[in-house]
Amino acid sequence: MENIWTIENLWNAIGTVLRNWLAGFLPAWLVTLIMDLLVIVVLLAIGIVAVLVLSFMERKVAARAGDRYGPNRWGPYGLLQPFADAIKMLIKEDIIPHVADRFSFNLAPVIVTVGAVMTYAVLPFGRDMVAANLNIGILYFAAVGSLSIIGLLTAGWGSRNKYALISAFRAVAQLITYEVPVGLCIICVVMLAGSLSTQDIVLAQQERGWFFLLMPGIFILYFLAASAEMIRCPFDLLEADSEIIAGHFIEYSGMKFALFFLAEYIHLFAGSAMMVTLFFGGWLGPWLPSWLWFLIKTFVVIFVFMWIRNTFPRIRIDQVLKIGWKVMVPAGLVGLAITGFVDKLIADKLIAGVVLFICNIGLIIGVSYLMGRAQRRKEMAAEGAALR
């Protein structure tokens, strides 16, 4: 009992001490209830803190990419800016359009936010630091993560605004399209790890090496599909400001808008954390405590998402769907086949890893070649049409 107070399991130690203190004067079922509620509160707090940090980070990264400073007036280096934003959101007037469907209009932000926060339950924040170590963790993540589509659809329908409705259509089309490659990539990881539990996947990477190194091709596929899932640029067609103004939250203001905002950044954090879990070894790492490693890796991935957002323009909705169905799903199927055969046929884990790596490089080159050939053919056809 004396060495529970290490930095490694600081949070677990706090939980244990609190549980023991409560067990002193409360019945067992009440202690369980209180502790479970406390975990929910902590997860919500992590979500809100993540939103505060990420909104600030997003603005700073965007500013630096555009040779500007970003917010730097309120607090040192503008660090208090997210709090000012939050206060502004809270005191804004809450407007409900007359023609809106009040029930679904008010329900939508709740569904979106709850669906986003629920994904936190299976994120392995550190060694033994997962709220619910489900044996179907990844499946739960994929299922609950797509719950927010219903919220977006509800918002688009309830607002009674054509832009919001277009955004809802796009949500269904795009998110369901990209659910498929995400699922295929996840199955590849699950086959190598031999488990659906997030903790087991991390531990499998301790044994076999980071899956990012084993399967770079699958990783790129997952990265692109996940950025479409998280509605990040260049796939943020749902909130394309230049076409459909702000998409599904065009009619929302005040706290409800803030909830959509919250859900967006919670999704970003959860998606990046899941990417770290699946491909970058989760909380594995030397010297530092495991939860710190997890946060560092997650923020590096989030930075890459923001970097991409500030580099590439948005692509069209038909291009999004075309890439999804014509490139990503076949590539995912091929990757799945490669992973399955290699994992089944080669028993030795090191050799299997090397073969998998080579096959993945081949996959990248092959997809790139085929896409380039299709592009060239299209250009030649256009030239021929012009000549005629």
Added chain:
Amino acid sequence: MYGTGLLKGLSVTLRHMIGTFVTDIRKFPRRYFTDGNHPTRSPEPYLHGTFSIQYPEEKVPMWPRFRGPLVHLRDPETGQPRCTACGMCERACPHGCIKVEGEGKGKERKPTRYEYNVGRCIFCRQCVESCPFNAIELSRFYELACYDKDTIWDLPRLLELGDKEVITEQGQFWGET
């Protein structure tokens, strides 16, 4: 290879991101602060680093022919205002925002009252053109926002502004010679 253009674009934004930090470190203590009225940044575009000008702390110098409000100049030998209250500027002003009263005869004539209504002024520079003694000039001062409607500036204030704002030396006025 198809798709390498994406990596090129990513490298460009990353280089810009790093460049802003490099220039920040290079001019570290002077990032937000300036001494007096002198701008720390030249208005020339930078190839690397941030081009933002942190306005209240950093100011862009106005170009030489910028037309700000009217100021009075002093005679460098005596330190007295050069104005002789001849009233030419009052007559030249298309908006009637200048009012001059003076006393004395000939070379002894001095202004007793000089009112300049900056709220009505259109900065046309007619008064400066008409002045036979080069006694007035347009300054490069541009922060004219104020909290009340009392925008009439009197002679001491114009002289003070002239001491502060006009950087050109005697005889080197713009548009002449």
